[in-house]
Amino acid sequence: MSAAPPVPPGLAWRQVDVFSREPLGGNGLAVFPDARSLDAPRMLALTRELRQFESIFLTPGPGPGTARARMFTVEEELDFAGHPVLGAACVLHEALGAAAPQDATWTLALNARAVAVTTRRAQSPLGGWYEAEMDQGAPQFGPPLDADTDTARALLRAQGLDADDLVPGLPLQMVSTGLPYLLVPLRRGLERARPASADFAALLGAVGAHFCYPLDVAAREGRSFDNHGLLEDPATGSAAGPAGAYLVRHGLAAPGRVLTIRQGRFVHRPSEIRVRVEGPPEAPARVLMGGEVAMAARGVFD
Structure with missing residues (x-):
């Protein structure tokens, strides 16, 4: 070496x-x-x-x-x-x-x-x-990915989740403000969400994502890992911005208001990320992220 x-x-x-x-x-x-x-x-x-x-x-x-x-x-x-x-x-x-x-x-x-x-x-x-x-700029959205597709099932299975963990009616979706994340809208199972597949990066790449961000929609709490599942990030601003844009796009948060995305609980580094999405939900003009x-x-x- x-x-x-x-x-x-x-x-x-x-x-x-x-x-x-x-x-x-x-x-x-x-x-x-x-x-x-x-x-x-x-x-x-x-x-x-x-x-x-x-x-x-x-x-x-x-x-x-x-x-x-x-x-x-x-x-x-x-x-x-x-x-x-x-x-x-x-x-x-x-x-x-x-x-x-x-x-x-x-x-x-x-x-x-x-x-x-x-x-x-x-x-x-x-x-x-x-x-x-x-100012993270305008978010970019990939096509919605229904939970009952083979691609979605593979992505969920690769991180210890299944379709029953998702919020009914909400799709998986790639969202980017500079670094593309696959947003996974959860109603339960955040504590189990961790990449555990050798081909996880390839699965994400197939839907245009570089990383994944499982998000407990009700709690507005997310998790982020390297694609090997070895290292958990206590707070991910490049994912929280897209998470806020996703919530606004799907009618779960109001544009122009500050959202608080929480992260880091599982690594004993509690973090709060503030996100504000400006513009109409169907085409947000920009995402402001801070803390x-x-x-x-x-x-x-x-």
Whole structure:
């Protein structure tokens, strides 16, 4: 086995917890504020070293309030993700120092597109945190997938579910605001939902999805895993936005109102993700997704 690529001495990172007001909750994230000296193999190696669900690497953009961002899981680089964008924008806000305005606006250039993020510095007796919201753009919907099809049965079976676990009358459906998720509307069985099939990624790919998001519709609580079912994500902004769009599209939530999607209960990292879907239910114009961000720790590589 070859050695991991070397890391430039003095490389700093900031640890934040997204979708939580207090450290050690929500979804942990490593933010590298200055990654100009890193290439993709080093970024992947650093993500594996820190073992966060995702890490994000920033380089300066062409003007104030802008940055180039690359995001990695321990397996791959992602073109889009939710909680890394929110956490990175809050780290940029913090870096402005004590004289920074309470509110700030950022544009992060991702691999596929640029996203706008707003941040606000908050304060409480427990200390400071930030609030962040990103514009995920207009959601894209795949064809509805009826539960009685062979494809739906295979997808359900591959994660320990069956058609009786679904909300009657609601389809499985791919929804994307940058990363395509298969929404699975559940009335029960969320605690059992976990990928357990070697071909799960291929099953998702056949319906245009990259990942799956089982959603307890009544509780508005979801779960998200890697496609091997080995690692559960405490909070998934790139899935919560599509989940909100799905609920609005099918008449289960009103456009323009804030929805709270809960996640992380099963990994003892309770998280709350706020989603607002604007535009008519049949063709939402954009999805706004956000939450609170706690600053947790900082470090420097030797």
